[in-house]
Amino acid sequence: MRISRINTKQSTWNPAEVDLSILEPLIQKYQGKKGNMIPLLQGTQELYGYLPRKAFEKISEDTGLKLSEMFGVATFYAQFKLNPVGKNIIKVCHGTACHVQNAKEISEALEEALKIKDGETTEDRLFTLESVACLGCCSLAPVMMIGEQAYGKLTGNESVKIVKNIRIAENN
Ligand code: FES
Numbered sequence: 001m002r003i004s005r006i007n008t009k010q011s012t013w014n015p016a017e018v019d020l021s022i023l024e025p026l027i028q029k030y031q032g033k034k035g036n037m038i039p040l041l042q043g044t045q046e047l048y049g050y051l052p053r054k055a056f057e058k059i060s061e062d063t064g065l066k067l068s069e070m071f072g073v074a075t076f077y078a079q080f081k082l083n084p085v086g087k088n089i090i091k092v093c094h095g096t097a098c099h100v101q102n103a104k105e106i107s108e109a110l111e112e113a114l115k116i117k118d119g120e121t122t123e124d125r126l127f128t129l130e131s132v133a134c135l136g137c138c139s140l141a142p143v144m145m146i147g148e149q150a151y152g153k154l155t156g157n158e159s160v161k162i163v164k165n166i167r168i169a170e171n172n
Contacts, residue, residue: 018048018052018054018055020054020055020058022047023044023047023055023058023059026040026043026044026047027040027058027059027062027063029043030043030063031062031063032063036063036065037065037069037070037073038073038077040059040063040065041070041073041074041080042079044059045079045080045081049081049084049085050081050082050083050084050085051074051080051081051082056070056071056074083121084121084125085121085128086121086122086125086126086127086128087125087126087127087170088126088127088128088146088147088166088170089127089128089130089146089147090110090127090128090129090130090144090145090146090163091130091131091132091135091144091145091146092106092107092110092129092130092131092132092142092144092159093132093133093134093135093141093142093143093144093145094107094131094132094133095133095134095135095138095141096134096138097134097138097139097141098134098135098138098141098142098143100141101141101142102142103141103142103143105142105155105156106142106144106154106155106156106159107129107131108156109155109156109157109159109160110129110144110156110159110160110163111129113160113163113164114127114129114163116129117129118130118131119131126166126167126170127163127166127167135150137150137152139152140152140153141153142154144159144162146162146163146166
């Protein structure tokens with residue numbers, strides 16, 4: 001189940017940084033092949049970390065795939081991201097067990113501390129905040145994950161402290 005919000009508005013961050021030349025080998029590999037849309041989108045995301053609008057346009061021009069169909073697929077599958085993500089993705093669990101244990105408090109505390117909403121990325125690109133379904137460690141509810149690390153039995157204050165410590169470590 002996907003519950004993280006998708007911001008379908010394409011980001012305008014650093015559009016000049018999108019180097020389309022690195023897409024060429026990928027496009028050549030899949031050009032004219034049946035069922036090439038998903039591998040092209042996956043490959044593009046591997047290259048940029050997300051799916052830049054300019055990359056969509058180039059793929060469409062070079063392969064004939066329709067832009068609207070590519071957007072449709074990209075917004076349907078949870079694996080695809082339409083906006084740049086932060087270095088650290090904070091996944092706050094809103095599965096049933098965490099919901100009952102007040103996961104909302106964690107999301108709200110993090111939104112306030114990071115000055116972003118669910119699904120957004122901080123300006124310094126250090127953090128992306130996402131609400132997700134069960135992370136599989138319900139006995140630790142409420143839970144959040146940052147990278148591969150899970151943090152359980154959290155309060156809003158504790159989650160903010162963890163994120164602040166990561167920021168301090170990243171800035172040193
Ligand atoms: S509901 Fe949150 S870890 Fe299962």
